[in-house]
Structures are given as C-alpha cells and as structure tokens.
Amino acid sequence: MQPQISPSKTSYKVAVIGAGAAGLVAARELRIEDHQVVVFERNNRIGGVWVYDPTIESDPLGVDPSRTIVHSSLYDSLRTNLPREAMGFRDYPFVVKDVLQRDPRRFPCHREVLHYLEDFTSEFKLSELIRFETEVIHVELLKEEAEGKWIVRSQGKNKNVEDEVYDAVVVCNGHNTKPCVAEIPGIDVWPGKQLHSHNYRVSDPFSNKVVVLIGSSASAVDISREIARVAKEVHISSRSVTNKFLTTNHFHFDYLWLHSMVKSAHEDGSVVFEDGSSVTADFILHCTGYTYDFPFLDSCSIVNVDDNRVGPLYKHVFPPQFAPWISFIGIPWKVVPFPLYELQSKWVARILSGKVSLPSQENMISDMEAFYSKFEAAGGPKRYTHNIVDYQFKYYDLVAAQCGVPLSEEWRNQMLFSTGMRMVAQPETYRDEWEDQILILQAHEDFAQYIP
Numbered sequence: 001m002q003p004q005i006s007p008s009k010t011s012y013k014v015a016v017i018g019a020g021a022a023g024l025v026a027a028r029e030l031r032i033e034d035h036q037v038v039v040f041e042r043n044n045r046i047g048g049v050w051v052y053d054p055t056i057e058s059d060p061l062g063v064d065p066s067r068t069i070v071h072s073s074l075y076d077s078l079r080t081n082l083p084r085e086a087m088g089f090r091d092y093p094f095v096v097k098d099v100l101q102r103d104p105r106r107f108p109c110h111r112e113v114l115h116y117l118e119d120f121t122s123e124f125k126l127s128e129l130i131r132f133e134t135e136v137i138h139v140e141l142l143k144e145e146a147e148g149k150w151i152v153r154s155q156g157k158n159k160n161v162e163d164e165v166y167d168a169v170v171v172c173n174g175h176n177t178k179p180c181v182a183e184i185p186g187i188d189v190w191p192g193k194q195l196h197s198h199n200y201r202v203s204d205p206f207s208n209k210v211v212v213l214i215g216s217s218a219s220a221v222d223i224s225r226e227i228a229r230v231a232k233e234v235h236i237s238s239r240s241v242t243n244k245f246l247t248t249n250h251f252h253f254d255y256l257w258l259h260s261m262v263k264s265a266h267e268d269g270s271v272v273f274e275d276g277s278s279v280t281a282d283f284i285l286h287c288t289g290y291t292y293d294f295p296f297l298d299s300c301s302i303v304n305v306d307d308n309r310v311g312p313l314y315k316h317v318f319p320p321q322f323a324p325w326i327s328f329i330g331i332p333w334k335v336v337p338f339p340l341y342e343l344q345s346k347w348v349a350r351i352l353s354g355k356v357s358l359p360s361q362e363n364m365i366s367d368m369e370a371f372y373s374k375f376e377a378a379g380g381p382k383r384y385t386h387n388i389v390d391y392q393f394k395y396y397d398l399v400a401a402q403c404g405v406p407l408s409e410e411w412r413n414q415m416l417f418s419t420g421m422r423m424v425a426q427p428e429t430y431r432d433e434w435e436d437q438i439l440i441l442q443a444h445e446d447f448a449q450y451i452p
C-alpha cells in the first residue's frame with residue numbers, strides 16, 4: 001500500500017529515551033520535522049554500546065537484578081563486523097576523517113565508531129537536545145488527558161525525580177545489555193566460573209584455562225578465537241554444530257573443539273554435552289545474546305517481552321493501540337543497524353508530523369497477526385520474531401517507501417552479501433582482505449552528494 005504523503009504538519013513534544021545511534025538519529029529526524037525533542041540519556045555521554053567500559057558488572061553473568069549495570073557489551077579488541085561504507089547512516093557516510101588521529105581501516109575498532117557518532121552529534125547540534133545523566137524510570141499514559149499524552153518520570157544525577165508530560169515517546173534504549181543465559185542442569189553445584197559475553201573485555205582471565213564457550217554469534221566467533229590464543233582448551237558448544245561460520249577454518253587453532261549443546265554440569269567440574277562427550281572445565285562463557293528490556297514501561301499495558309518477542313508491534317515499531325504516540329526504534333536484529341534506525345526514525349517523525357499516515361488500528365493488528373501466524377507456520381521460534389535477516393532489504397524498502405525516501409542502495413545490499421560470504425570463508429582475514437573495490441567506488445560516488 002502506498003503511503004499518503006500530506007503537506008500538513010503538526011509539531012509535538014517528544015521524549016526520546018537513549019542517546020545511542022538510534023536515539024541520536026531519532027532526535028535528528030524528529031527535529032527536522034519540527035517536533036520539540038528532549039533526549040534522556042542516563043550516561044554522561046552519547047554513544048550507548050560504543051562507549052567502551054573496561055569495568056565489568058558485579059555479577060559477571062549479568063543476571064542478578066541488584067548488580068551494578070554496565071551498559072556497553074564491547075570487548076577491548078572489537079572491530080566492526082560490517083565495512084564502514086555499509087555501516088554508516090545513509091546521508092552521513094562513515095568515511096575516514098583523519099587518517100592520523102583516527103582508525104582509517106574499513107572495519108575499524110570500536111573507538112572509531114564512537115568518534116563517528118560524536119561527529120554526527122556535533123554536525124547536527126544534537127547535544128543541546130540531550131539531558132545527560134538522566135534516566136527515565138517510568139513511562140505511563142496520562143489517562144485523564146487527551147489520548148496520546150504520556151508522563152515521563154526521570155531521575156537526574158542528584159537523584160531528583162521529575163515528572164513531565166509529553167505527546168509522544170520514542171524508545172531507543174538498546175537491546176544489548178540484559179544477558180540471556182543458557183539453562184544448564186546441575187550448574188548450581190558446578191564449581192567453575194561463569195561469565196556472559198556482556199562482561200567479556202580481554203582474554204587474560206582465560207589464560208591456561210579450559211573454557212566452554214556457548215553460542216555461535218559473531219561475538220562467539222571473535223571471542224573464541226581471541227581466547228584460543230591463551231587458553232589451554234576452548235570447547236565451543238553450539239545449537240548448530242554444523243554452523244559454517246564456526247567450522248570454517250576454525251581448526252587451525254590446535255586447542256579448539258566444536259560440540260553439541262551442553263547437557264549438564266557436575267560437582268566434579270565436568271561439563272557434559274548432548275553428544276555424550278564431556279570436559280572438565282574452569283570457565284563457562286555464555287555468548288548467548290540478550291533479551292529486550294523496558295524496565296520503565298508499564299509493560300503489560302503497552303508491550304510485553306515474551307520469549308524475546310516484543311509485542312504487539314506493527315512492523316517491529318508501533319504498538320497498534322498506542323500508535324504513533326509510542327514507538328520503538330532498533331528492535332529488529334541481524335540487520336545493518338544505523339541505516340535501519342535512520343529509516344525507522346524518519347517513519348516515526350513523519351507520521352507524527354502528519355506527512356505520512358499509518359493504517360487503522362484494526363489493519364495494523366491484522367497485519368501483525370498475519371505476520372506472527374506466517375512466521376510460526378514456517379517453524380520460526382518466537383524468540384526469533386525480530387530476526388529479519390531473511391527479509392532485511394525488503395524491510396528497509398518497505399519503511400523507505402512509507403517515508404517517501406529512496407530505497408536501499410544496491411551497492412550496500414551487494415556489499416553486505418559479499419561481506420557475509422567472506423566472513424564465512426575467511427573469518428580470520430575478512431576484515432583486512434576483500435575484493436569488492438567496485439562496490440566501494442560506487443559507495444563513494446553515492447557519498448559525494450552528502451560530503452561537501
């Protein structure tokens with residue numbers, strides 16, 4: 001269905017929660033549409049995940065609700081797993097700014113991404129919209145008022161609590177902070193140490209240790225390789241032992257083995273796998289991902305997180321009953337995050353300003369139900385609801401079409417495809433060796449329109 005693009009514009013008071021990549025681009029797009037924006041950021045700087053913090057949480061597994069929370073999940077050695085041309089915002093290319101002061105590599109270190117986000121913030125004068133060290137602790141609908149008014153309760157660094165009324169709320173709080181941990185029978189009596197990758201920073205603690213690493217994500221691949229250089233043994237336990245990403249080229253590490261899922265852990269220190277094999281291990285490292293968390297939402301009435309499905313959400317952004325007055329940027333995963341956030345933010349901002357309209361509540365609900373039914377009929381586990389890897393380009397194009405902006409660039413789509421292939425074929429070197437020069441050239445031709 002083609003969107004209705006209308007010239008009439010309305011300006012609203014909008015609260016954005018979070019000043020990571022999603023909150024920053026949301027703030028920019030909302031301001032372009034003349035909304036009055038306040039960004040709440042509990043940290044003292046922008047960047048979210050990209051603000052590396054060498055400290056780890058008081059609970060290394062990250063499950064104790066009373067633990068001190070560290071937001072970022074970065075490890076010190078992290079380099080991006082996307083090439084900078086494809087990773088950056090569509091209209092603010094992630095180009096090399098200063099070869100001497102910055103990391104000019106195509107797959108740069110995490111500090112370079114933070115510099116890029118700082119440049120973006122300064123270019124669009126976003127700092128003036130941000131209230132740093134101010135955490136949103138509660139959001140609820142103001143029932144007595146006209147539809148669409150929200151009370152946003154925040155707490156500043158002086159612990160003062162403030163209630164303010166907003167017309168709309170855009171949730172950009174990130175979803176790489178609350179760990180998911182594998183359930184292992186017998187773990188309570190197992191004497192070794194456990195850590196979630198959220199709290200992995202450097203490999204030193206694993207020196208000469210026998211490590212069982214659970215997971216097969218990009219972080220699992222990077223971390224297992226890093227640990228294999230210092231550990232006595234690394235045993236990777238993956239749901240899919242045939243995962244090409246893990247198996248390809250992995251075995252030139254002498255002390256690295258692949259196993260099926262962990263079945264149980266025992267008092268004598270052994271960890272038993274489903275295939276019957278076992279090892280006596282010192283560490284279990286959970287690279288098992290994260291779950292969505294909205295502790296500030298009166299959750300039952302707005303959205304629920306059920307087996308990692310945030311619902312109900314129309315097209316992963318709007319809860320139909322409250323749309324467009326509350327929206328969520330950045331829920332899909334296995335995506336190219338920054339351009340996705342940019343498109344979703346344009347969509348939200350333009351809907352609020354009345355330039356673009358949403359379907360009726362009934363139509364959003366039936367679209368969403370049809371999506372859930374199709375997804376489940378295809379055997380998709382609920383926890384993968386927001387994994388859009390199989391249709392990410394279609395999704396970008398759908399959102400772009402809604403906003404009336406150009407569709408996803410062909411060079412970007414091809415570059416992602418070629419990077420994915422290289423990542424599997426040459427996981428050790430894909431960040432430094434490539435053959436997609438033509439795509440790089442095309443990207444830079446495209447960037448010329450945005451770079452003065």
Ligand code: FAD
Pocket residue numbers: 017018019020021022023040041042043046047048049050071073074075078079080081082087134135136137172173174175176219296329330336337338
């Ligand atoms: P975040 O960056 O998490 O930002 C959320 C912000 O909200 C934070 O600043 C937080 O302090 C704030 N906040 C949270 N709750 C509140 C509250 N209640 N009140 C006020 N403020 C609040 N992406 C790539 O494109 N390329 C990569 O190579 C890549 N590698 C990654 C590697 C790792 C290990 C991880 C974990 C992620 C990686 N990503 C990568 C994905 C990355 O998460 C996204 O690129 C993106 O930066 C997420 O942005 P965000 O704004 O959604 O969330």
